[in-house]
Amino acid sequence: MLSIKDLRAAIDGKDILKGLSLEVKPGEVHAIMGPNGSGKSTLASVLAGREEFEVMGGSVEYQGTDLLDLAPEERAREGIFLAFQYPVEIPGVSTANFLKASLNEIKKHRGEEPIDAIEFLQMMKSKLRLVEMDGALTKRSLNEGFSGGEKKRNEIFQMAMLEPSLAILDETDSGLDIDALRIVANGVNQLRSDANAFVVITHYQRLLEYIVPDFVHVLSDGRIVKSGGKELALELEEKGYDWIKQEAAASPAVDAV
Amino acid sequence: MNATNPVVNFKDKLLSDFQLFEQSLNGSSTLPIHAIRRKAIQHFDQLGFPTPRHEEWKYTNMAAVLRQPFRTQMGPPAIDLSADDFRPFLIDDLDAHVLVFVNGWFRSELSTSADEEAELCIGSFAEAQKGFAPAFDQHFAQHAAYTDDAFTALSTAFARDGLFLNVSAGRRVSRPIHLLMINDAREADYFVQPRHLLLLDANARATVIESTHTLGAGRSFSNIVSEVVLGEGAQLDYYKVQNDSPLASSIATIQAHQHANSLLRSFTLSLGGAMLRNNVNATLAGKAAHTDLFGLTMLKGREFVDNHTLVDHAVPHCTSNELYKGIYDERSQGVFNGKILVRPDAQRTNAFQSNHNILLSDGATINTKPQLEIFADDVKCSHGATSGQLDENALFYLRSRGLSLEAARAILVHAFAVEILNTIEVEELRTKLDAQITERLSFTF
Known part of the structure; x- marks a missing residue:
């Protein structure tokens, strides 16, 4: 589904990703862990198409097409979803209206008819239940005045509504208390299927107790320096990131499987 | 005189218009208003039209408008108009007193018929100046200074018709009063000067919506002055809606005088026009008076707006809040000049102002200038201005x-x-x- 090869990216002339490779297949959940500044969020931004980041080399293939050629909205319409670390507040736009417009753009792209009002409301109702979100929030301005937990839940709600093939969760766990974390993780777990894949970016192992990954990758200084199964996350929790950094310094970069 | 300068020509035309007007008065020149008119035309003559050399007109050059050969409307125009002509300008589903003015003159036959509520307070300026309303003589030209502003001087000199609103103490005008200011540019370009006087006695309330509309493909130029006096506890919501043709220019001045506990809420909504200059000036002259000034501008093409506001805190314990937002596309231009004056006596003043602008194209410009002049020491004042692109x-x-x-x-x-x-x-x-x-x-x- 997603094939990243030797990806290099920079912002403001500063190299962040320095040859990152990753393969994601349908049905898989990949966790990307790493210390602050290792390039985790840059990876998310580059995959979603944020233009401030300059791709300096390498390739990203998504479902057989060159992802880097596509505008952010085209990526979204092709089924990529980024759950933001810092969801943006947009006064004057309700979540419901915004989501309906988004959903219809995606449907148009697939050659489908726009969703009718009743169907949309029913869909919202069931997806709201999934993330235990109050329906009143969807009538309010997008993220405006939402608590940290509400914003993150709203991201997962949007993800549920748009049904992406590849969802990238950028530190969705940051700033969440344990209840909100459980709800968010539960939402993700219910959306997991053989057809879609998740890339879960996180600093802490905690989230991975709830969203159990198939693979864990450790990112350090712009490269994946270690990959393994879910037990790698526990090892990191125990030993910290310094251990990985030392190991990485001692041996050349390991490509992810 | 320099006969080749079209702006000077326009000034001369207006001065000779005034002479013709005086000759046509046939005796009514003995009314008190006429002495004021005479003084005003002299001031206009001395002041002349402002140019960018005037500090208050630094970014606003009216020459492009003033050099157009506008006709003037010296009496009630014999313009054939039907409701169909202005139906698109009405506000759907709004139950309002609709007053239609054509080239600045009130047209009762086109307006909603006066019901009991209207009869109690709504009149035409033309009728009021005949001397039946003592309040008229008491307030006309007492608030909008014609000694230092050429357009106000001109308006005062030619004040003939417009709205005369006089709401008695404690009365609430339940329905909004919609002033449809129609300028007929179907066959000729007109310079029009409606003049409004709005007097709300103690605890009276009213809502006025004034919208300007140009018919036809020609140019129009309006110079509108509204004097507003709010008695103790009175409240006026005053909406100015400018969504006119790109050939319609206007100078619109609101001069408000507020007594204790009164509330003025002014909304300047500029969505279209050639050159728009809006002056909203409020004097807070009684304790605990409050002024809200809101503005929304959304222009395109080569449209231009200049929003000049002055909140004059003259006494203690008054508050004001101002928020103007502008969206400028293509080659449109904006000016915002917001002045807050806190006089030495005006302790415990709270005054806030912000101006935010979005420039949607490289060719659009905004000049924004907050101006705080604070002469009291126990005050809370703040201002903020931002201009930029979309986030x-x-x-x-x-x-x-x-x-x-x-x-x-x-x-x-x-x-x-x-x-x-x-x-x-x-x-x-x-x-x-x-x-x-x-x-x-x-x-x-």
């Missing part, structure tokens, strides 16, 4: 959900405008403006 993070957020760049921009521009739209209390007006803005953005949910 990149917000654009990316919307695009990452599948919305096109154009749609994302439209959504954000609309969201920027909504803050002001939400201050509009007349729901039907808010709906109409929202629809016009949405249509212009060519994006609907």
Whole structure:
């Protein structure tokens, strides 16, 4: 589904990703862990198409097409979803209206008819239940005045509504208390299927107790320096990131499987 | 005189108009108002039209408008007009007193018939000046200074018709008063000068919506002065709606005098016009008076707006709040000059001002200048101004959900405008403006 090869990216002339490779297949959940500044969020931004980041080399293939050629909205319409670390507040736009417009753009792209009002409301109702979100929030301005937990839940709600093939969760766990974390993780777990894949970016192992990954990758200084199964996350929790950094310094970069 | 300078020619034409007007008066020149008119025309003669050399007109050069050969409307125009001509300008579903003015003159046969409520307070300026209303003589030209402003001097000299609103103590005008200011540019270009006087006695309340509309493909130029006096505890909501043709220019001045506990809420909504200069000036002259000044500008092409505001805190314990937002596309230009004056006695003043602008194209410009002159020491004043492009993070957020760049921009521009739209209390007006803005953005949910 997603094939990243030797990806290099920079912002403001500063190299962040320095040859990152990753393969994601349908049905898989990949966790990307790493210390602050290792390039985790840059990876998310580059995959979603944020233009401030300059791709300096390498390739990203998504479902057989060159992802880097596509505008952010085209990526979204092709089924990529980024759950933001810092969801943006947009006064004057309700979540419901915004989501309906988004959903219809995606449907148009697939050659489908726009969703009718009743169907949309029913869909919202069931997806709201999934993330235990109050329906009143969807009538309010997008993220405006939402608590940290509400914003993150709203991201997962949007993800549920748009049904992406590849969802990238950028530190969705940051700033969440344990209840909100459980709800968010539960939402993700219910959306997991053989057809879609998740890339879960996180600093802490905690989230991975709830969203159990198939693979864990450790990112350090712009490269994946270690990959393994879910037990790698526990090892990191125990030993910290310094251990990985030392190991990485001692041996050349390991490509992810 | 320099006969080759068209601006000077226009001034000369207006001076000779005044002479003709005096000759035509046939005796009514003995009215008290006429002595004021004479003084005003002398001031206009001395002042001349402002140029960018005047500090208050630094960025606003009216020469392009003033050099046009406008006709003047010296008496009630014999213009054939039917309701169909102005139906699109009405506000859907709004139950209002609609007063139609054509080239500045009141047309009762086109207006909603005066019911009991209207008869109690709504009149025409032309009737009022005949001397039946003592309040008229007491207040006309006492608030809008014609000694230092050429356009106010001109308005005062030629004050003939407009709205005379006189709401007695404790009365609430339940329905909004919609002033439809129609300028007929179907066959000729006119310079028109409606003049309003709005007097609300103690605890009276009213809502006025004034919209200007030009018929036909010609140019129009309005010079509108509204004097407002709010008695103790009175409240006036005054909406100025400028969504006129790109050949319509106007100078619109509101001069308000507020007594204790009164509330003025002014809304300047500029969605279209050639050269628009809006002066909103409020003097807070009684304790605990409050002024809200809201403005929303959304221009394109080569349209131009200059919003000049002055909040004069003359006594202690008054408050004012000002928020103007502007959206400038293509080669449109904006000026915002917001002055807050806190006089030495005006302790415990709270005055806030902000001006935020979005420039949607490289060719658009905004000059914004907050001006705080504070002579008291126990005051809270703040101001803030921002100008810039749409928030990149917000654009990316919307695009990452599948919305096109154009749609994302439209959504954000609309969201920027909504803050002001939400201050509009007349729901039907808010709906109409929202629809016009949405249509212009060519994006609907």
